[in-house]
Amino acid sequence: MIRFEPRTNPSAIMVYGVPVLAAIIAILLAAIPLALAGAPIIKAYGLMMSGAFGSMFSISEMLTRATPLILTGLAAAIAFRAKLWNIGAEGQLYMGAMAAVAIGSGVIDGPSYIMIPVVLIAGAAAGAVMLIGPTLLKTRLGVDEVVTTLLLNFIVILFVQMMLEGALKDPMSMGWPQSEPVIDNAVLPPLIERMRVHLGLVIALICAVALAIFVKRTIWGFEIRAVGENAAAAKFSGISVTKTMVLVAMLSGGLAGLAGVSEVAGTRGYLATDLSPGYGYAGIVVAMLARLSPIGVIISALFVASVFVGADSMSRAIGVSSYLADLIVAMALLCVLIGGFLTRFKVHFEHQKSAG
């Protein structure tokens, strides 16, 4: 018989060590599918390593991949802190990207120190607006935001598709459903010459630090924590749960929108329906791996990005499906969830005669 006993005060080593351990275990567990696929295991790990960290180029690729993951990870982290289950970061990301393209592809022009903030704000605003509706439905009518935000993702992507076939379609695209490119002054410049990693990374890092300070040190962060941990007590003490939730929605949707801007104005240069390979959903995993800590999101986004980039390059080299990367990330999440449970509860195994 197994018994679980809650731990009153988990130690710091457990709190910080468990996610790291979970990540390592997940990578080690990847040996099983690798072996089943008949791949040389040690070589495959080596290739993954060098694919993510082997050269300046691979590091740049890894960081490019990490950029949107940091932003969507933050979007999920802040929302989940307040127990607003925003599963709609993918849709918010596309709305942010679309807003950036709508404004940044020639409607207005100006120097880049004006154009870049303008597209960033436009994208963040579009993402924020996307989440306010579901949030108000939740606080006013009790509509489950998991359902509304999730379904909105599909609506948004179909809407983007429609716009790419219509109003936003690039006449020069030779029939491909993609938008006009973002004008040069609105493009997030690369950080390193001839590499893809761009200003979006810096923005993402600033967002993470700012969010950490915001949550920990401001009255709004205080209220978000209070509402997230115990909405009834927060409400009793006079904190407006609705206002706090709307603030969280704007932050979360805004960050997801920024991820869209960063992709469209930094990585791609134009909008298409394959802009995001599921960054919005991956952000949830990133946030969970980071235990909803904004600074932790940076680290877990780097981990997830390196697994993706590393596995990609490994799969090209030895012909193993790159879905392995999804597998590792999924296992890491499971390991973190199990680890989280084990930090909260002590497990006792008791040997007993089986009861009659």
Added chain:
Amino acid sequence: MSSAANPSLEKSPQLLLQLAAITKKFGPLIANDAIDLDVHKGEIVALLGENGAGKTTLMNILFGHYVADGGTVMVAGADGILAPLEPGAPQAALDAGIGMVHQHFTLAENLSGLDNIVLGTEPIFRLRRDRTGARAKLTKLMAGSGLNVDLDQPIHKLTVGEKQRVEILKALYRDARLLVLDEPTAVLTPQEADSLFATLRQLAATGLSVIIIAHKLAEVLAVSHRIAVLRGGKKVGEMATDQADRRSIAELMVGRDVPVSRRSERAPGKPVIGLRDVTIDRGDARRSLHGVNLMAREGEILGIAGVSGNGQAALAQLIAGLDRPDVGSVEIFGEKVTKFDAHQFAQNGIARIPEDRHHDGMVGSMTVAENIAIEDVRSRDYQKFGFLDFEAIRKRAEHAIADYDVRCPGPDAPARLLSGGNIQKLILARVLEKSPKLILANQPSRGLDVGAQSEVHRRLLEAREGGAAVVLISEDLDELLTLSDQIAVIHAGHVSAAIAAHDIDRSELGLMMAGQKKGDIDFGPDNFESSTKPREKTDENAPRSGDPA
């Protein structure tokens, strides 16, 4: 070993349950320290102790919810021979004839009483249900015990007392030979409690053994044969009830002298809060008020008596600023309230002590300091440009911890580490520090040990001395009668006119709590009997609660 060897069965009845040297540790805490307890056939044993004394842990071990670290549980079988009870197996406890009635009922609200009782006793793989058999058995049980309930009503239509009867029937239906009742009177009116005690005595006379877990002395003295007192995990005393006296038991329970709070005479001042014809209709009786008028003045404690679930929640929500009246008006500090907003109320000097201190009173994962400042973080004292002033918050917390004797590891410790009494002190520190003019105290001492309880009472009386008006909502009559200047009774959303506390007596209050208007009550003993719900021969051995031994 066998009690059958004993020639005089009447003098020393058969031993039914024997707990020997039960020890249970939770980390460094010793919840049960070598506790012995015997229960004989047909005996009512009261297990007394403050919160945290180890009563519940002991019963959880008996039921197999916990496994004891040491000691044995022996239960007599049908043959009267003691046999060890398998530890950690609730099913074994049930099979051995141990039935438990929890303080919070474990009934499915939408099923009938019969369904609830039969639930879980029927085999899964039988297609037809043997309803007639079950009903016949229950009818016999009801006739024998006086536990009368309409078995076909869905549970949510029953009164609390009736629900409790269903719970007891449920245990008896499973052929319980030992019934454990956890704080059975917490939710009952004094009359309902008397009726329960009469029933228990009757059941005991037919051979059922009963353990009552309690922390109110009066009722324990009234119903039990024997009293065992626990304190700090140890059994500190055991005596026959007829040899027990109130004072010595109280000292045993607490282990020290408890200061008694006394109200001083004081003339009330101007009205502080007034409700005029307030109606709140939320469809649910617990959350509705009907044409309520009440008023509390400076330096006055207005007690609101009532059985839980009669609209206290609605009244508290209203005064806490969390709800607004549908009809009628509320006047506070001489002005009509137009905006019902908890933040505004708190800032205007209304201290609000929530009913459920864990659920509404604190955010467990936030620190003690943050929980003390939670109502005021937006005020200039605790923030600069939106950034929290941790220095100021910490300083206030240090003061509060010292002044209110909040036992905690420090201001930065998470509030969830605090015990119930200390959480209440934390809440008092939060709301009373600002010398409020109106205090809403909703069940302020429920579930607290005697020490913390007297601290809460002292603080409320101190605030009254300072000229605050206190609205005290409580289900504890002793508390209401000690503290209140005026008492109004709430029943089904209606609030009676307030009566000066010295003009009132307990049985009258009890009848009003059961829904009778003050005018309807005639105090002759015959009328008293006929005006309560029909009961079976209760009064000859029904004890007078509140009567010191």
